[in-house]
Amino acid sequence: MTASQINGLPVVTVHGGDDVAEVRDVIYNPEAGRLVGLTLNKRGFFSGRSREVLPAEAIHAIGRDAVMIADESSLVAPADAPDDVGHPATDRNVIGNDVLTEGGTSLGVVRDLALLVGSAGEVVGYQIEKPAGGHGYIPLPAQLAVSGAALVVPDVTQEFIRDDLVGLGAAVDDFRARLGMQ
Amino acid sequence: MSDSFRSATGRKVVSRASAADLGMVSYFLVDVGQRRIASVVVGRGKKARLVDWAQVSGFGPDAVMVSDEGALRPAAGDREQAAADGKLDMLGKRTLTERGNKVGTIGDVTFDPATGVVEMLQISDRTIPADTMLGSGTYAVVVDASQEPVP
């Protein structure tokens, strides 16, 4: 599951079976390595954006075909949502950001976020475009230090670049175990 | 013996008091919490009316018997109106698990004509028990995580 696959998904109530909105933007906290919420469009081809937002805590599950919420009360007005969700900083698109190791090596540019399947938005890695070309996936530590606009990852990340999401899934635990030992 | 939504659709509805033909079964409104048919929609479009399951005196293989024409009433509230318009029809509706993954499209729904209890959902080549249903609406029928499709 990647963040770009979430964009445009319908938001469906578990207990109502209704599509109450669809995903507009994904709001991501790089320090915590998790989604903090989603902004929404109204349903329908000609409908515009929705004023309401969906904080991550109110997400029941994110699947391949829909974002599930308990019921319509999960959608909240921006004033009632955490500030990062209610008034997101739309000038900081993570896609396209440079990923640098602490040692100063560029691993590439972020193309997408890899999410833990079945979670309410835990981000476990980035899909990157390598400087030499081609795609790869890197795992993220549970906690991440972010400085400024660039995303800074531990040096050891270089050893854990994988070719696909399956490889990434297997690498995340090993990677985090390695970090824990240091 | 169980009946199904697909085979019951189009069956005539007859008044037991006058033997008058009151119309045809068009849709079913299901109470997901009770896992039973709440009411039967008779007729389509502007002429659609509802009959509560309690007013159905016999759901037979050839006709649905109701006490009299007074058992038919107009839709009350948004959900009943949606049911009367066919927007809540479970036949042909997509099914999602509560985790947001598609299971398939509902081909038929079986129920006990004596009690109105909904028994099984037929989805593509699978048959899943109706007690896994968590919600049924205009967009999808939502079932619990035990029905998660195998990737």
Next chain:
Amino acid sequence: MGALDWLIIFLVLLAVAAAAFVVIRRRRRGGGVFATRGKP
């Protein structure tokens, strides 16, 4: 009116419809993945 006049009217209407469509679709543009503002 001649055929040319009708053609011009038709083209103007088409342009207006296309512009309206673009405006409506742009209002719902999305698809960003935005980072939260970091702690100061």
